[in-house]
Amino acid sequence: MATIAGSRRVRRTPFSDGVEAAGVKGYTVYNRMLLPTVFRSVVEDYKHLKTAVQVWDVSVERQVEIRGPDAGRLMQMLTPRDLRGMLPGMCYYVPMVDETGGMLNDPVAVKLAEDRYWVSIADSDLLLWVKGLAYGLRMDVLVDEPDVSPLAIQGPKAEELAARVFGDKVKDLKFFRFGMFEFGGKSHVVARSGYSKQGGFEVYVDGAEHGMPLWNALMEAGRDLDVHAGCPNLIERIEGGLLSYGNDMTRENTPHEAGLGRFCSTQTAIGCVGRDALLRVSKEGPVKQIRALRIEGDLPPCDREWALMDGQRQVGSVTSSAFSPDFEHNVAIGMVRMTHWDQGTDLDVITQSGVFPAIVHETFWI
């Protein structure tokens, strides 16, 4: 495995000093910024995440701030999810699509006020799409990337740790709701959310200067909880069916193909730029869709799309895969054609190290 070359372009984060001191062993680049992928080992990180509490540098979830009189109208243009019920204090998972219905991102939107949103993005420069639309349509909004860097607290002991630093009121937060909590003399958005199924919070650290002080405060306060630096864990997120934009779905896919139909209310999402396209395809339903897959064998890393075969015919692809210590087989995410997506369907997967048997699994491992 080659090393990653340092440069200003691949941005460090407000927490990078802490991440390095904690002995980060692997990185990926996400939104042109460093994202840790492993500290002790992926398996050790996985076991620890499921039993203790971790602090994650997820600064790569950059914010697109949309502010001004047209903010609400612009937000609805971006997504087929009906946002009329979204109130300040709420977070919504919002598939975002272009005019063809292709996914441009799958961010979490944070409604700060009627005229002010943060869009906490997955790996694409959504800012440029939003800026382009806003300019072209002469909308009365400001669109920018603020100095806000999320820090996640994840794991079964996350609530205890968060309460020690932010006070017991943080325990009252419902899932995908946020409140304002003080740290370092500044008020920060703290939401009950995060890219794991172990529960926890994301702190939208407002101002890089608060990064390391908060990191250190959490490490200090959680010492007896066995707190450790962590990061989104490949195994745990596949088990939990948490999709990764750019891996499991791209601009080539609709939200329906990505299995995100439950987050779309295209009929009533008036104004969404992809509405016409999505209404057209949703009449028929998708002809391929995300599925959980179980794969047998000693697999290589899934660093490219793997073809899913029925004999000589390609019927889909695998886009994420890892060996699960808890379930004792490989857990995987793939896109499978409707003719072969029923649970129990036997398929073959072609990897860079040979062919392995795969089977469509009923659900993710949650």
Add this chain to the structure above:
Amino acid sequence: MATIAGSRRVRRTPFSDGVEAAGVKGYTVYNRMLLPTVFRSVVEDYKHLKTAVQVWDVSVERQVEIRGPDAGRLMQMLTPRDLRGMLPGMCYYVPMVDETGGMLNDPVAVKLAEDRYWVSIADSDLLLWVKGLAYGLRMDVLVDEPDVSPLAIQGPKAEELAARVFGDKVKDLKFFRFGMFEFGGKSHVVARSGYSKQGGFEVYVDGAEHGMPLWNALMEAGRDLDVHAGCPNLIERIEGGLLSYGNDMTRENTPHEAGLGRFCSTQTAIGCVGRDALLRVSKEGPVKQIRALRIEGDLPPCDREWALMDGQRQVGSVTSSAFSPDFEHNVAIGMVRMTHWDQGTDLDVITQSGVFPAIVHETFWI
């Protein structure tokens, strides 16, 4: 130095198999794709690039294809460079700006026909900006990323090698002009261009299936020329003053601050979305600008912005730096305030490993 984690999201290229077989030792991620940074060593690669010929996988220069009746009008909206003189067969280096005059990318535009362009991008999802504008302004264009992956042939023996594979006619190409050349039964754009000062070509390989055959053909044909796999070389590109978007300039900078005023003809670039903003600032001229800098001492890697100081006052920053074996000192690129940008100005640079003396250099090292 941590390793880079593999995933489909960080895309492999049509040449990745060749890159790996050639023993790539380091990568960066650029446009969500793997870009090699070192093969033998950065210094060995540098010396070889200046004396022989290298083949570079620069697939990361993704193309934004703009096609249709409004293609020319849309292109002019994107840049303050006057494109009226651009004819099919020409490549133009075009700073691209938003409505504030901030740089969004610094691509090479390739005019294939009056109604068809490729924009060969630096590291930002320019596609999304162009799509957003085109949608918002209801322009009659198609905007997409085609299956085109540039392969560069760079070095003093590049012409000889290119001629062996594409025929002697390739030698007639003038700088920043392209022609159509056949390989593998398909016609490809071959331009005299590339991200080095050693001369050479970029082949816009049209179709991933032609990638490895061309890679292998070049390696085979160049054996006696000491051809080797290479990549953009940090030392050589700093010596040559080749800027790197995301390192040396960002959305925070105008083209004038980036020293790219000679590529702007803002007065006559009617339609450019940043025209008003740039006309406003160009009246006064920039108050900070890119400069070549010479730095003394045993520097750490420039993996973050370094502050440039005059005593206690910050007067700029360094964004790229490397030790030059040929010039026997550190060569660097920075942005310096007008009060301190004259050649010979003595400054201090604050790195993660201490403070070092810097001096504003008259020119780049070419």
